[in-house]
Amino acid sequence: MKKKILSFILIFTIFLGLTPKNTKADSEVYLYRISGSDRFETSVEVSNVSYKKSENAILVSGRDYPDGLTGGVLASVLNGPVLLTDKNSVPTSVKNELSRLGVKNVYIVGGTGTVSKQVENSLSGYNVKRVSGSNRIETATNVAKLIRTLTDYNSNTRYFALANGYDFPDALAVGGYLANTKIPLLLTDNKTLSANNKNFISNYNIGRAILVGGTSSVSPKLLPSNVNYASYSGSDRYKTSLDIAKKGFSNVKTVVLTSGEDFPDALAASTLSKYVDGPILLTNSKSIDSEIVKYIKNGNITRLIVVGGKGKLPDSLLEIINKEQIKGPEEIGDINEPPKG
Incomplete structure (x- = not known):
């Protein structure tokens, strides 16, 4: 009898167009902006x-x-x-x-x-x-070496990430993930893997790589034959940032949103990503990618922190997430507790 009643209720709610959805109400994702002059x-x-x-x-x-x-x-x-x-x-x-x-x-x-x-x-x-270093690629390798000398051995020391050093979006998008895992980032021109990079991989006996971006940005063919890899990529910079978020983070409560059209704000955002234990997502100034909107609204995310001013990321851009007024950084509160309305 109970099963019949439950079936009737389900049919009735479908008939009324009341099928339960996972999408949260706008007000459940609180918006904050961190910016300066x-x-x-x-x-x-x-x-x-x-x-x-x-x-x-x-x-x-x-x-x-x-x-x-x-x-x-x-x-x-x-x-x-x-x-x-x-x-x-x-x-x-x-x-x-x-x-x-x-x-x-x-x-x-x-x-x-x-x-x-x-x-x-x-x-x-x-x-x-x-x-x-003598160029951006060598500088990245020298930073990676310093990171290794400062890092105790753990599962993440067996990894390195590789991104194109001549186009910033993919490397910026993965910055938050790498800050959380302390995996060093190497750069390439996608034509060859530099001798310094090869020596770093060999000297530290690193056998696993994370390739950031599509094959037109960073090709698996560059890797030594003994290195296994995973790829974090999408059809564009915005979907690449989403792929990183999905593969690199779990149980996300807070996300960082910054411009994918310019680099300065995202450079600083990596440490914020570590602080909130959430990914960096990229957007343009006109609209947030629809798949990113779904990711934010269909999950357990309660905070979205915008890094950058209104000139690059206007308030109107964020109305699809929440139409309420955007709060300042002083209202973020304890990141380990639910936000206060």
């Missing part, structure tokens, strides 16, 4: 949310992306923020953040062509270390 202040605001104190900070160019692509993993290993700088001077907001954090060690990632010796000299009150 420029890219440098945005990196400071991300740091302010993610860290109360830190002895270490990573400094990368806010004007050019290649060297900064690998900074997020190093920042994660050193438990410090990624902050952006101009080529010849450190913005006042960044200097103030270094002071607030109580930083002792500043790691500059990149050569003097992107972050000048003048910047290094201006940081005389800190222990300054520069990690660089």
